[in-house]
Amino acid sequence: MKPLLCLFFFAAVFAGCSGLMLKPADFSWPVESVLAVDAKGMVQEERYSMSFSAKPLILEETRDTTRMSRVTLRVIRDANGYFYITAAKFKNVYVFSSDDGSLKLENKIMVKETGLENPALNQRPPYIQLLNDKDKPMLLSKSGIQQGGK
Secondary structure, eight states: OHHHHHHHHHHHHHHTTSOOOOOSOOOOOSSOEEEEOOTTSEEEETTTTEEEEOHHHHHHHHSOOTTGGGOEEEEEEOTTSOEEEEETTOSEEEEEEEETTEEEEEEEEEOOTTOOSSEEEEEETTEEEEEETTSOOEEEETTEEEESOO
């Protein structure tokens, strides 16, 4: 009888430990943030109290960090909390998730082989829209191009 009582006690305790979930939640930013990279490779978004080092991203995309302070990143966050980041001359849009004081790369989406000229990111739920001068707009998700791509 005692083992059965212990089993019941542990089942009751662990049932009360199930994670509290608040649904639905929308993490999207209504408009993109245009963030200048400073000489140390940092960007800061005052409105959303966010900052991060862009140096590894710029190195990944351009293989050159000597002109970091000339880069202006375009950043937007979708409803699921993923960050989409790109810039002029970038060939890719990078999708990041937040993770213990860092941004973790989830996907690298090739969008233009010759590099973007004048990118802009917009909300088009459930997607993020990428505009680039006269190119056809693209709808992106964390998994890649959903519409308007190659």
